[in-house]
Amino acid sequence: MTGKTDGCCGGAGAPASPRMWTVDEHLADVLSHMAPLPAIELPLLEAQGCRLAEDAVAEVDLPPFDNSSMDGYALRTADTARATGQYPSVLAVVGDIAAGAGELPKVGPGQAARIMTGAPVPPGAEAVAPVEWTDGGTGTGLAADSMGAQGGDRAADQEVRVLRPVGEGAHIRRRGSDVTAGDTVLTAGTVLGPTQLGLLAAIGRGTVRVRPRPRVVVLSTGSELVQPGEPIGPGQISDSNSFTLTAAARDAGAIAYRVGGVPDDAAVLRGVLEDQLGRADLIVTSGGVSVGAYDVVKEVFADYGGVDFRRLRMQPGKPQGFGRIGGADGVPLLTLPGNPVSAYISFELFVRPVIRTMLGAADVHRPVVRAVCTTALRSPAGRRQFLRGRYADGEVTPVGGEGSHLVGALARADCLITVPEDETALPAGSTVDVVLLAD
Ligand SMILES: Nc1nc2c(c(=O)[nH]1)N[C@H]1C(S)=C(S)[C@@H](COP(=O)(O)OP(=O)(O)OC[C@H]3O[C@@H](n4cnc5c(N)ncnc54)[C@H](O)[C@@H]3O)O[C@H]1N2
Ligand code: MOO
Secondary structure, three states, rough: OOOOOOOOOOOOOOOOOOOOEEEEHHHHHHHHHOOOOOOOOEEHHHHHHOEOOOOEOOOEEOOOOOOEEEOOOEEEEHHHHOOOOOOOOOEEEEEOOOOOOOOOOOOOOOEEEEEEEEEEOOOOOOOEEHHHHHHOOOOOOOOOOOOOOOHHHOOOEEEEEEEEOOOOOOEOOOOOOOOOOOOOEOOOOOOOHHHHHHHHHHHOOEEEEEOOOOOEEEEEEEEOEEOOOOOOOOOOOOOOOOHHHHHHHHHOOOEEEEEEOOOOOOHHHHHHHHHHHOOEEEEEEEEEOOOOOOOOHHHHHHHHHOOOEEEEOOOOOOEEEEEEEOOOOOEEEEEEEHHHHHHHHHHHHHHHHHHHHOOOOOOOOEEEEEEOOOEEOOOOOOEEEEEEEEOOOOOEEOOOOOOOOOOHHHHOOOOEEEEOOOEEEEEEEEEEEEEEEOO
């Protein structure tokens, strides 16, 4: 970390520091200590949503062989040059080729082979007549609407009437016309969605080298916390932060493990941490970082060392902590304030970019747009305020008030309205920066 590793807010185990960090300083410091996770080879479906760590090069052509794009008859074009409905070309059917066929009949002059969509074009054939351009081997000379049930050996001696000329290459999908062996089909950094995974499968890749999803352990602290659904006693509340943060971590692309409701007891927290460290690429905590008597997060991480607790010039989200547990190569940790809105906004501003950096994303930040605010705003001097709002068509309207406990309004918001540090009041109609909470 830049800045001395000294506590900022008083609290047990952490010396006080007068320094206040700006949002940008804290973010820059945090990100300067993060890097993409080392690449690993994963089975295709486990790599969904991950970024390619190398160019994917095809070792095969696609299609891998000339094949038919229609159910019909493979034939030689000259044989159909004068074909009409009145005077069809009559061809001897020499075989029946299903998709996946290995052995193929040879098609000579005056001959055709029944062929199904995706089946290899047999030697000698120059085009495929869709069954609708033939009588389908019925002998009626009338256009067929399907191949019928016949086939296999029984078709070999039969005839088919072709009712119109068939041009060179008609209904043949040529080998390599989609992808040629040696082509770079996907470049490093590409996010693997369904179609990219399908392409990798099509070129025969069973595994792929990607930046893995970071494993994020989300841990909420507070002796007042109760697992949702459990009975609530006097002074207790349901633990909501661990759900918000775990879901937000998943939304950002992480594999997130929720560890909810660790009581304000340093020994218990230490024990939980020891258990969790083994499966974490990143630890995110909520609560216990202010100046209260039971703010055990600061106490415990002060013991581990390497975690810097700071105050930021922002509202909400003032008390923050960042560092690594277990030395310079240890597991990175972000400690977020306990107030639910503070925790969520801190996640969006600081944790999400960390996760996306670990994923190897090019752009790690939420989009920011300029918008006209429909109401007047006020903000504490010297702190960047993030108000919850709803954004549409270049206009933004605050939702709920400033309080960092207002989870009802938070759930209705789709953006954060930013009031800069040097503003204490903005009239309605002011243009403000708005952080959109969806990409
Ligand atoms: N004397 C001062 N008091 C406080 C200050 C300060 O500067 N001086 N800062 C305030 C600010 S700002 C914040 S933010 C909070 C942060 O405190 P903590 O991080 O220590 O969080 P807690 O005290 O544990 O909890 C705060 C609040 O949030 C509720 N909470 C906590 N965890 C959860 C959870 N998982 N789910 C739902 N709600 C949770 C908790 O019950 C408290 O109401 O400190 C201020 N105080
Ligand atoms: O900073 Mo606290 O996070 O204002 O509620």
